[in-house]
Amino acid sequence: MYWTLELASHLEDAPWPASKDELIDFAIRTGAPLEVVENLQQLENGEGEIFESIEDIWADYPRDDEDFYWNRDEYEL
Numbered sequence: 001m002y003w004t005l006e007l008a009s010h011l012e013d014a015p016w017p018a019s020k021d022e023l024i025d026f027a028i029r030t031g032a033p034l035e036v037v038e039n040l041q042q043l044e045n046g047e048g049e050i051f052e053s054i055e056d057i058w059a060d061y062p063r064d065d066e067d068f069y070w071n072r073d074e075y076e077l
Contacts, residue, residue, distance in 0.1 A: 001038075001039045001042040001043075002035075002039070003039060003057070003058040003061070005062070007032075007033065007035055007036050007039065008054055008057075008058055008061055010027060010030065010032035010033065010036050011023065011026070011027070011032075011036070011054050011057070012054065013030075014026045014027075014054075016051070016052060016053050016054075017050045017051060017052045017053075018050065018051055019048065019049065019050055019051070020040060020043050020045050020049070020051070023040050023051065023057075024037055024040045024041060027040060040057075043057065
C-alpha cells in the first residue's frame with residue numbers, strides 16, 4: 001500500500017468520520033483511481049473501526065501550506 005498526494009486528494013471530500021467500507025464506497029462512487037480503492041481495501045482495521053480523517057489512514061498527509069516545501073512569500077507579487 002502506498003499513498004501519494006494525488007491519490008490521497010481523492011479522499012479529501014469523503015464523509016468523515018467513516019468506516020473502511022464507507023470510504024471504499026465513496027472512492028468507487030466518485031471515480032477515484034483503482035489504486036485508491038486497492039489501498040483502502042488493504043487497510044487493517046478492527047471490526048467497525050471508524051477513521052476520523054485522512055491522517056488516520058496516512059499519518060504524513062500534509063494539511064497546511066507549511067507541509068509543502070516552498071515559500072509562498074517568494075512567489076507572491
